[in-house]
Amino acid sequence: MTAPQSTRSLSIVVPAYNEEKNLPEFFRRVVPVLESVTPDFEIIFAIDPCSDGTEEMLRKQAELSPRVKVIKFSRRFGQAMAILAGCQYARGDAVIVMDADLQDPPELIPEMWAEFQAGFDVVMLQRRERHGETWVRRLLAGAGYAVINWIAEVEIPRNVGEFRLMSRRVVCELNRLKECHGFLRGLIAFIGFKQKIITFDRPARHAGTTNYSAFIPNIRNGLHGLVCFSGSLLKLSTTLGICCAFGAFLLAFAYAVIQILQRPFPLGNPTIVILCLFMGGIQLICLGIIGEYISRIYEEVRERPKFIVDYALGLQEHPKL
Numbered sequence: 305m306t307a308p309q310s311t312r313s314l315s316i317v318v319p320a321y322n323e324e325k326n327l328p329e330f331f332r333r334v335v336p337v338l339e340s341v342t343p344d345f346e347i348i349f350a351i352d353p354c355s356d357g358t359e360e361m362l363r364k365q366a367e368l369s370p371r372v373k374v375i376k377f378s379r380r381f382g383q384a385m386a387i388l389a390g391c392q393y394a395r396g397d398a399v400i401v402m403d404a405d406l407q408d409p410p411e412l413i414p415e416m417w418a419e420f421q422a423g424f425d426v427v428m429l430q431r432r433e434r435h436g437e438t439w440v441r442r443l444l445a446g447a448g449y450a451v452i453n454w455i456a457e458v459e460i461p462r463n464v465g466e467f468r469l470m471s472r473r474v475v476c477e478l479n480r481l482k483e484c485h486g487f488l489r490g491l492i493a494f495i496g497f498k499q500k501i502i503t504f505d506r507p508a509r510h511a512g513t514t515n516y517s518a519f520i521p522n523i524r525n526g527l528h529g530l531v532c533f534s535g536s537l538l539k540l541s542t543t544l545g546i547c548c549a550f551g552a553f554l555l556a557f558a559y560a561v562i563q564i565l566q567r568p569f570p571l572g573n574p575t576i577v578i579l580c581l582f583m584g585g586i587q588l589i590c591l592g593i594i595g596e597y598i599s600r601i602y603e604e605v606r607e608r609p610k611f612i613v614d615y616a617l618g619l620q621e622h623p624k625l
């Protein structure tokens with residue numbers, strides 16, 4: 305589907321970390337698509353310090369074309385902060401966030417742009433298939449979304465990644481948010497406005513391997529969704545406490561009945577050990593949940609900058625962050 309040429313401007317924000325092998329193909333496929341939708345576009349790469357030739361390649365491209373812009377971080381801040389930095393600098397009427405590895409097909413941009421022209425503020429891409437991902441990751445993602453949507457205050461669409469279009473007013477709202485956890489899907493759901501979902505088959509990476517194969521960071525990201533968008537887990541300790549107290553009351557009642565009826569019962573050590581372990585486990589779980597919230601409060605109250613920029617090429621105006 306091709307959208308008519310528009311006078312509105314478009315910024316593409318691309319987080320990139322060691323993407324040297326993907327960049328030539330990225331430019332080859334993205335630029336003609338952008339030229340077909342609007343004459344007024346910019347491509348902003350937000351990069352972590354890379355160990356391959358990504359930075360040099362992008363600096364060269366920025367010299368060749370004023371449309372290519374580069375933000376380089378002082379250290380590795382990661383994909384979410386790269387997206388937030390790109391949004392701070394972007395000047396387009398719409399901003400599209402997409403990965404540098406071509407897992408977000410540029411050929412879908414005209415369709416996203418058409419939805420934007422039709423009045424949608426957020427156009428999200430939902431993965432139909434998750435090619436190139438292990439079944440463990442798929443299972444984790446499915447379970448994570450189910451739990452988050454069960455308890456979160458906002459509805460977070462399933463299988464929607466960071467590939468999305470946002471209108472200027474959504475980007476302005478995003479820039480106003482001070483939260484530093486980087487769970488962008490939740491923040492976009494919180495912002496609201498007119499949202500549209502387009503489904504697509506997510507291809508495997510053009511080259512290289514994913515930066516998110518590790519188990520712990522994926523779990524941590526899911527926990528951000530649970531903890532930052534719901535206070536329900538805190539209430540869980542109250543529910544567990546009530547259940548335990550009720551269980552203890554039932555047990556005491558059962559003991560009393562057994563004593564009165566003078567029936568044999570394995571009283572003593574086993575019961576005490578089981579009860580101690582049970583209560584200890586519950587208390588530690590509750591403490592752990594409280595700890596998750598407190599650590600996030602600690603992160604937020606420090607009010608450290610979300611990212612630190614080493615240099616910004618082609619982006620004269622340094623926005624107030």
Ligand code: UDP
Nearest residue numbers: 319320321382383386403404405514515516
């Ligand atoms: N990325 C980044 N900083 C990081 C990790 C990843 O800027 O610390 C970029 C990466 O270059 C890519 C995007 O974020 O453009 C998505 O990363 P990746 O493809 O590894 O994740 P996946 O698509 O497997 O979720």
Ligand code: MG
Nearest residue numbers: 403405407509
């Ligand atoms: Mg990828």
